[in-house]
Amino acid sequence: MLDNYGRQITYLRLSVTDLCNLRCLYCMPAHGIEKLPHSAILTLEEIEEIVGAAVRCGIRKIRLTGGEPLVRRGIIDICRRISAIDGVEELCMTTNAVLLPRYARDLREAGVSRLNISLDTLRPERFAQISRIGTFADVQAGLAAARETGFDRIKINCVLMGGVNDDEIRDFVELTRNEKIGVRFIELMPIGECADWDRERFLPGSVVLERVPELKPWGDDGVSVLYKLEGGMGTVGLINPVSSHFCPTCNRIRVTSDGKLKPCLHSAGEINLKGLHGEELYQTMRKAIAEKPRRHHIAEDGKSASLRNMNAIGG
Numbered sequence: 001m002l003d004n005y006g007r008q009i010t011y012l013r014l015s016v017t018d019l020c021n022l023r024c025l026y027c028m029p030a031h032g033i034e035k036l037p038h039s040a041i042l043t044l045e046e047i048e049e050i051v052g053a054a055v056r057c058g059i060r061k062i063r064l065t066g067g068e069p070l071v072r073r074g075i076i077d078i079c080r081r082i083s084a085i086d087g088v089e090e091l092c093m094t095t096n097a098v099l100l101p102r103y104a105r106d107l108r109e110a111g112v113s114r115l116n117i118s119l120d121t122l123r124p125e126r127f128a129q130i131s132r133i134g135t136f137a138d139v140q141a142g143l144a145a146a147r148e149t150g151f152d153r154i155k156i157n158c159v160l161m162g163g164v165n166d167d168e169i170r171d172f173v174e175l176t177r178n179e180k181i182g183v184r185f186i187e188l189m190p191i192g193e194c195a196d197w198d199r200e201r202f203l204p205g206s207v208v209l210e211r212v213p214e215l216k217p218w219g220d221d222g223v224s225v226l227y228k229l230e231g232g233m234g235t236v237g238l239i240n241p242v243s244s245h246f247c248p249t250c251n252r253i254r255v256t257s258d259g260k261l262k263p264c265l266h267s268a269g270e271i272n273l274k275g276l277h278g279e280e281l282y283q284t285m286r287k288a289i290a291e292k293p294r295r296h297h298i299a300e301d302g303k304s305a306s307l308r309n310m311n312a313i314g315g
């Protein structure tokens, strides 16, 4: 359906947990988060009903996210049930890859067609620092499992952080030379844990083109502006939510693991869906989609207006 600004809303990012097996500096507090009571989290049946209502509203693509979606108990069942819903054309997942050796095959069989893998460094020591409790070898094993299982068009999402990983821009770009992979650099957004970080940590995506000037424009895919190395097999994408927000073409809504619909990532507005069923659920979603805010204001305000950390939204 169209929202009040004429945007066709077709994409739902659904967070299935706010828990995670990593503690990335910019996303999660060092000590982790308090577990929500079981009763506060959407059940498998509630998730299924919400996706059904979303499809009635015109949603066609679902992305499962978190926290880390693979730590949610019953994640394979969730995938199976969602992919079986009539009208769901694409089921994808964003993951830190740590648990992919265990789950990659089951995910494919359960109808997940594409994976985005978050990876901010290719250096093991740095990975330990950024993720606080993670091991680079686990992510490598996860990536290998995804490839072996036959996931193609894998995308690697790298959050750019000045003075943290910007010296690896060229190394990430080089990954696209001999493999049909999409590497996407995402501007760090001032939200939650990193909202008050020093300004020099926040780099515009254009820094990628300054560091690797031989990148050639290759169109865009809606969210990211694409580039390629001469003769390269993969693509390099720039996702610039801060320096050039894509609100005018935003086609997405979000649902958190406790059942709040967020029409805009960076506004405080949340609409409760938990406990709603049938027509009431559908009409509530329709209204929320129609009233999706026109744009966010992080560039002017210097901070997101969202009340949640990213682990509780899903990116």
Ligand code: SAM
Residues within 6 Å of the ligand: 020, 026, 027, 065, 066, 067, 068, 069, 094, 095, 096, 116, 117, 118, 157, 159, 186, 187, 188, 189, 190, 191, 194, 310, 311, 313, 314, 315
């Ligand atoms: N745990 C999964 C993962 O890391 O892929 C899924 C959830 S995570 C919140 C989704 C994405 O949001 C990740 O790619 C992460 O790097 C990104 N993210 C988290 N905080 C961010 C921030 N402040 N700015 C930009 N991206 C952020």
Ligand code: SF4
Residues within 6 Å of the ligand: 020, 021, 022, 023, 024, 027, 028, 066, 067, 068, 096, 118, 310, 311
């Ligand atoms: Fe976990 Fe993903 Fe947040 Fe890292 S970015 S702490 S992996 S939810």
